[in-house]
Amino acid sequence: MERLQSEIAATALFDDHLAFDPETVVDGSDPAVAGDVEPPLVAGVDQAFHDDRAISAIVVSRGREVVERTHAVTPVSIPYVPGLLAFREGGPIVAALSELDTEPDLYLFDGSGRVHYRQAGLATHVGVAVDAPAVGVAKSLLCGSLGADPDGQPAGWRTPISADGDVDAPEGTTLGYAVQTRQFDARPVVNPLYVSPGHRVGAETAADLVERLCDGYKLPEPTRRADALADDVKSSF
Numbered sequence: 001m002e003r004l005q006s007e008i009a010a011t012a013l014f015d016d017h018l019a020f021d022p023e024t025v026v027d028g029s030d031p032a033v034a035g036d037v038e039p040p041l042v043a044g045v046d047q048a049f050h051d052d053r054a055i056s057a058i059v060v061s062r063g064r065e066v067v068e069r070t071h072a073v074t075p076v077s078i079p080y081v082p083g084l085l086a087f088r089e090g091g092p093i094v095a096a097l098s099e100l101d102t103e104p105d106l107y108l109f110d111g112s113g114r115v116h117y118r119q120a121g122l123a124t125h126v127g128v129a130v131d132a133p134a135v136g137v138a139k140s141l142l143c144g145s146l147g148a149d150p151d152g153q154p155a156g157w158r159t160p161i162s163a164d165g166d167v168d169a170p171e172g173t174t175l176g177y178a179v180q181t182r183q184f185d186a187r188p189v190v191n192p193l194y195v196s197p198g199h200r201v202g203a204e205t206a207a208d209l210v211e212r213l214c215d216g217y218k219l220p221e222p223t224r225r226a227d228a229l230a231d232d233v234k235s236s237f
Contacts, residue, residue, distance in 0.1 A: 009119035017200040026063040040105035044222025048230035056096035057230035072096035086125035113198035123198025134198030177207040
């Protein structure tokens, strides 16, 4: 599995190969930010689990407009192993993607992309599989070194996540960014998101896109919507 991840990372493109202008990706709070250009279709992808089943939810939006919702419930046959999460979650996500009628321009995943020991997190696995721009948005840092202390930083702050001895990339390579999308004036302190390219997106552009897609919350709207859908489906069991 580790060897396959290295092969996937070698196939991935960690710079911008986009069919849309990142400036046209709209924040949910301001549908006019893209001007007269129609915003691209952005798919938020998230999962929930119930017993031995994965609930993979996808919500496709164009700005604030939800265009499509779909999900798949599939058996989970691989146990949770740190660093190999994509083998557990990737197949169920691809099953949900096969249900889509639309073709998203950009995918946002609740998970890592290049910020991974072998540069092949969930967003990289699935992004390469569908050959589409993909970004990983993780709530915790799997590996790599931060350029600055993230504790208590204000909204809008970011710092690079660099490869260290735990990552099979040249030391100092920028894998992604810690991005502070929201912060309170007093405690509790909001921790940053750890954003990294999965495929066909550069690290800085990935961070820019996530910031543009947040609507006053910590998480970007596409993955927030997918998380809500996954929870709704799970509650029906």
